[in-house]
Amino acid sequence: MDGQARKRSEQIADELIRMIQDRGFQAGDRLPTEKELCGLLGAGRNTVREALKLLESRNVVTIRQGAGTYLSEKQGVADDPFGFSLVSDRTKLTKDLLQVRVIIEPPICGLAAQCATEEDIAELEAILEEMESVMRKKKDYSELDVRFHKKIAECTHNIVMENLIPTIGNGVAIFAKEVAKTEYRQTMISHRNIYEHIKNHRPFEAEAEMRFHLLYNNNRYLNQII
8 A cells, every 4th residue: 555545544544533433333333334434434445444454453443254344342442552462571560560450450449339330230240150160160260350350440431441451451361370379269259259349339348359359469479489
């Protein structure tokens, strides 16, 4: 693609974002077809197609072959926004992520307890129960752990807070990979307590329980690397 064509595609991508904002599209919504977008934006099909590819690379839209284009659940947030995958010192990265999580996640949990809807609580409970089932079998529950912490952030209904989800998710996943011994019992207790506080809209207790949970994990990891 030459420079002029690329610039035109970028302009159309910007116009697409404005259209998405103006029309109030939400994550998961289907966008108009390529043909419809050509008419709406006054651009050729190739230009619209390249603009959509550009937005897909930015996690703004998801293109499903044969099914259309949808507004991405990732809301434009990069999969690895802070370049964690390129950090070679995994021990320092794990320690630093735990520190950051202790700073940001307890208040997030407190806000979740204030703002969670009945639907949020039902979804959080479903994740928790699935995770508890896996933990009782002493199997790998790390993916469900990531989902649990991500859902707590979503319960805040704060769009800025929700965009911290990749950091939270990466923090949970990296800790799970780097910690030597998987903890089942205390993790199950802490997650159940966190859920109960959110369910019963107890923000101070939810925040305190999340802080305890993270500090417990922090101490586990520090004891491992000493």
